[in-house]
Amino acid sequence: MSAPRDSQGTPPGTTRRRGRPAGRTVADGVIADREILLEAAEGLIRENGPSVSLEAIATRAGVTKPTLYRELGDKDALVNALAERLAVRMATAVTALVGQASVPFEGLRNLVSGYLDFAARERHLYLFITAGGARDDRVQQALLLADGAARQFAEPIADYRSRRNADASVATVWSYGLLGALHFVTLWWLKDEAVDIELVIDQITSLLWSGMRLED
Amino acid sequence: MSAPRDSQGTPPGTTRRRGRPAGRTVADGVIADREILLEAAEGLIRENGPSVSLEAIATRAGVTKPTLYRELGDKDALVNALAERLAVRMATAVTALVGQASVPFEGLRNLVSGYLDFAARERHLYLFITAGGARDDRVQQALLLADGAARQFAEPIADYRSRRNADASVATVWSYGLLGALHFVTLWWLKDEAVDIELVIDQITSLLWSGMRLED
DNA sequence: ATCAAAAATCTACCAATGGTAATTTAATCT
DNA sequence: AGATTAAATTACCATTGGTAGATTTTTGAT
Numbered sequence: 001m002s003a004p005r006d007s008q009g010t011p012p013g014t015t016r017r018r019g020r021p022a023g024r025t026v027a028d029g030v031i032a033d034r035e036i037l038l039e040a041a042e043g044l045i046r047e048n049g050p051s052v053s054l055e056a057i058a059t060r061a062g063v064t065k066p067t068l069y070r071e072l073g074d075k076d077a078l079v080n081a082l083a084e085r086l087a088v089r090m091a092t093a094v095t096a097l098v099g100q101a102s103v104p105f106e107g108l109r110n111l112v113s114g115y116l117d118f119a120a121r122e123r124h125l126y127l128f129i130t131a132g133g134a135r136d137d138r139v140q141q142a143l144l145l146a147d148g149a150a151r152q153f154a155e156p157i158a159d160y161r162s163r164r165n166a167d168a169s170v171a172t173v174w175s176y177g178l179l180g181a182l183h184f185v186t187l188w189w190l191k192d193e194a195v196d197i198e199l200v201i202d203q204i205t206s207l208l209w210s211g212m213r214l215e216d
Numbered sequence: 217m218s219a220p221r222d223s224q225g226t227p228p229g230t231t232r233r234r235g236r237p238a239g240r241t242v243a244d245g246v247i248a249d250r251e252i253l254l255e256a257a258e259g260l261i262r263e264n265g266p267s268v269s270l271e272a273i274a275t276r277a278g279v280t281k282p283t284l285y286r287e288l289g290d291k292d293a294l295v296n297a298l299a300e301r302l303a304v305r306m307a308t309a310v311t312a313l314v315g316q317a318s319v320p321f322e323g324l325r326n327l328v329s330g331y332l333d334f335a336a337r338e339r340h341l342y343l344f345i346t347a348g349g350a351r352d353d354r355v356q357q358a359l360l361l362a363d364g365a366a367r368q369f370a371e372p373i374a375d376y377r378s379r380r381n382a383d384a385s386v387a388t389v390w391s392y393g394l395l396g397a398l399h400f401v402t403l404w405w406l407k408d409e410a411v412d413i414e415l416v417i418d419q420i421t422s423l424l425w426s427g428m429r430l431e432d
Numbered sequence: 433a434t435c436a437a438a439a440a441t442c443t444a445c446c447a448a449t450g451g452t453a454a455t456t457t458a459a460t461c462t
Numbered sequence: 463a464g465a466t467t468a469a470a471t472t473a474c475c476a477t478t479g480g481t482a483g484a485t486t487t488t489t490g491a492t
Contacts, residue, residue: 053449064471066452075450105429143403150404157428164430173401173411173419174428180400181393187359188366188392195389203389211427212324212373212390214380269478280442282481291479 034071037061038081042125045082050128054078080144083129087148090118095152104160109205112182116197119186127190130183146183150175178208250287253277254297258341261298266344270294296360299345303364306334311368320376325421328398332413335402343406346399362399366391394424 040061044052054075058068072078094114101107119126129145150172158171185204189195256277260268270291274284288294310330317323335342345361366388374387401420405411 054451055449065450066472067470069451070469108428143400143407146400146404161430166430170419170422173404173416174423176400176404177397177420177423178428180396180398182396183400184359184362184392184396185389188362188389191359200389203386204393206386207390207393207424207427209427209429211423211425212394213321213425214377214382270480271478281479282443283441285480286440 033061033063033067034081037063037068037071038078038085041078041082042085045124045128046122049124050131052128079129082125083144084148086122086125086129087145090115090122090145091149091152093118105205105209108209109201112205112208113201115182116186116189116201119190120193120197123190126186131187146176146179150179153178181208249277249279249283250297253279253284253287254294254301257294257298258301261340261344262338265340266347268344295345298341299360300364302338302341302345303361306331306338306361307365307368309334321421321425324425325417328421328424329417331398332402332405332417335406336409336413339406342402347403362392362395366395369394397424 037057041052041057044056044060054065054068057078058065061068068078072081094111097110097114098107101110126145153175154171157174158168161168161171181204185200189197189200253273257268257273260272260276270281270284273294274281277284284294288297310327313326313330314323317326342361369391370387373390374384377384377387397420401416405413405416
């Protein structure tokens with residue numbers, strides 16, 4: 001917005017202090033700094049949407065790019081870190097909902113509902129992680145959130161089936177299938193949120209629970 | 217690779233002819249040029265993977281960037297055009313397989329199998345379209361292939377259910393769910409192709425056909 | 433035939449951005 | 463106190479998407 005005279009985010013009149021900062025020792029506040037950077041990134045993404053530059057993140061965190069690189073690695077690492085955080089928060093929220101269910105079907109429905117709700121609430125962040133940031137290797141970017149989540153889902157699925165003497169080896173593939181279905185429906189729904197969400201939840205839950213077949 | 221002296225792909229000794237080319241009239245071979253450019257893009261992606269620059273594409277097509285922009289618009293338009301082509305080819309291949317089935321279940325299985333096969337055969341192109349190219353707005357990039365395909369799938373699904381007096385309004389959501397499941401399983405499987413493909417096909421077909429439930 | 437306007441193309445550039453090298457400042461060690 | 467090391471900054475590089483302006487040929491009017 002306000003054009004900075006410098007390539008960095010230094011205020012136009014002043015000069016940023018250079019060199020090692022006062023009262024800062026080896027591996028002192030490293031985790032704190034990491035946290036501050038990730039927080040800055042999340043903030044920017046929430047406010048300005050999924051396209052964000054490392055420069056902007058560094059500036060918001062009060063540092064410069066090389067510091068950001070030192071703390072986080074490269075942009076892929078940043079996206080990874082954000083994905084991990086989001087996956088944890090998402091899993092926590094969704095798991096709590098699933099736990100409230102009294103029967104498996106209700107558990108699945110809560111899962112679907114929780115997923116869509118969470119994605120809608122963290123719209124920009126969700127889109128950044130699943131379709132946004134990485135420079136190269138965008139290939140598995142789409143699976144970033146999914147890889148974590150799929151592992152989380154595989155175990156309950158396998159358990160559920162084992163307890164009922166059904167083939168549990170499907171758990172991994174089903175996890176990815178489940179996540180993919182949720183993800184695409186989410187993307188489609190987020191585009192304009194034109195359809196009633198409860199209807200969408202019912203329909204996709206029905207597909208995942210009962211499948212498409214009408215006869216045996 | 218071989219560093220060009222020029223910023224363009226001009227051979228080091230020569231100078232590229234400038235200006236309007238001989239024997240070229242308004243809207244003459246426009247479609248042909250478009251085709252050549254798209255072909256060049258596909259070739260490069262097949263050979264070098266999903267990361268490709270517009271410069272490289274233009275050079276391979278024997279033109280320069282401004283010409284490419286005149287023919288295609290911007291990079292998003294290029295990705296769009298490639299997605300459309302791929303969607304058509306994919307739909308053709310898959311539809312043929314589905315048509316060979318004698319019962320609906322077999323149709324679905326052929327669909328799944330055809331999707332995975334096609335993606336594996338056009339690995340780089342598939343990844344470029346679904347996870348690769350677009351500059352901004354990568355958001356709906358993930359849905360590029362899906363949007364076309366989902367429309368294709370929605371009608372058969374609705375038909376199938378209508379004929380059996382089942383609720384056909386699920387068709388749209390199910391299409392995206394189906395595509396999402398296929399896409400994620402495909403990405404996961406393409407990562408290292410470690411699992412037997414027939415097993416994957418069986419498992420994901422089972423999920424889509426019968427769902428996850430074990431009891432009513 | 434001649435000359436102006438329009439069309440198609442290239443060269444040369446710009447801006448944004450991911451990433452890094454060299455430099456400066458402060459803390460720590462001997 | 464002086465040397466070494468760690469942290470951070472400035473200033474830069476390379477790539478790449480995109481565009482402005484120069485250049486050449488066709489087209490069309492006089």
